[in-house]
Amino acid sequence: MNKKILKQRIYFQIFRVVTASVIIFILLMIGIFITNGASAINWTFLTDKPREGMTQGGIFPAIMGTLYLTLLTIAFAFPIGVASAIYLVEYAGESRLVQVINSAITNLAGVPSIIHGLFGFGLFVTYLQFGTSILSGALTLFLLVLPIVISAAREALLTVPKSFREGSLALGATKWQTVRENVLPYGLPGILTGAILALARAAGETAPILLTATFFFSAGAPAVPTSLLDGTMALSTHIYYMATQHPNPALVRSLTYGTALVLLLLVLSLNLVAIVIRTRHRRRRNW
């Protein structure tokens, strides 16, 4: 065989193995959490409060806390992110201001999450006196995921063909009518996909809410928060606390892995929903 071709084959085989290792790592990760955590998961674990100094009971308040935090986060991030993307793609043109906005978005996306946490602590918890609360946590996460929502929405809007806009404007539609009727509906699946990915990101973040929203455990706190100004438990921070702050981490190891498994499954299923929306849209798209 030709030496060049042999060489090429060897290299591509190596690349293939390297690429395939991605699959191995994700399977390994899921496998480890299932073997260590699956035994902890049962109905009580999912529906009960922690008991006996966190060594018994469940993680219901943490599940609810994560749900509250992420849904509130996306309730802020979705409208503001989509509105920003519409402005940037459809209205803004290419001014100096837009360049500054764009680099602000890129930079915001690059800020380490612990910095977001500290910032949120300073602004929302202390200065605005929202305290350690769901509201403070959600606002902090909102800043964290906003660039994700904007970028995804912007990409989605840019894939809508220019000819739709031209056709609409040429009929005497205003710019807003054009965006609402002939751009946004076709960008929506992409926008939703991005929003769900942002949701998954918010659900998994730890540092920002550690500083702004969550506590280890409070026996007196209700399982379901009654106010947005309540502090809360959350899955991600619960894992952190159990693994590092518990007086006897070895004793609660399986509860910790169980919590991790729940969080992992939550995030993976959100990603799965995003994938389903995207493929359905691709298949149905006729333009």
Add this chain to the structure above:
Amino acid sequence: MNIPVKVETKNLSVSFGEVKAIKNISLMIPANKVTAIIGPSGCGKSTFIKSLNRMNELVKKAKTTGEVLLDGNNIYGEDYDVVNLRREVGMIFQKPNPFPKSIYDNVAFGPRIHGTHKKELLEKIVEENLKKAVLWDEVSDRLNASAMDLSGGQQQRLCISRALAVEPKVILMDEPCSALDPLATAKIESLIRVLSADYTVIIVTHNMQQAFRVADFVAFLYLGELIEYGKTKSMFENPKNELTEKYITGEFG
């Protein structure tokens, strides 16, 4: 010419950044006639007709000077309503661009955004305009089907219906047949002839035979300048300018 003028350009120039696309074009376009704009690629044909409904403004760094008078009013005047302009001056694009909605919704889109919401009225408008564009018989039994399932020629006629539904006075066509086969082209061409009874049609084409078949008047552009303008017959039979003659006889282009 004793025919009333519908659109008049005065010293119209358009540039994109440093590039001058059309230069000082002054032209009087008669009402209820078909005027063809011909010329080789890059001569500014498309830029010219897109300046008649201010679609050039969508392009970055586009700059327009001079005047375009529609019924005597300068559409580049300070308080001219561009949204209303595009109602009066409809446009058909090179590549058929129906919205990925139903056939019905494509035609009803224009009337809806301009405030017509009564179902019976919309139905009437849709039927009327599909008939005007000679598409009704082919689609009357599937108005709720997606416009994307139509053939290219049908899509282009749908786009014509869609444009007619907002009751324009002028229809701009930017090489409307360039993506179509000869049969579909023939249908659009005969439609153009019919439309000229009620509308002022301005069509860009790089197909000389097409200009000859459909147009009453022809304007020849070259490198952004208007070289010659006149009645189709006289332009084709005895062009005054040497360049025109060379182009028409196919010596270049």
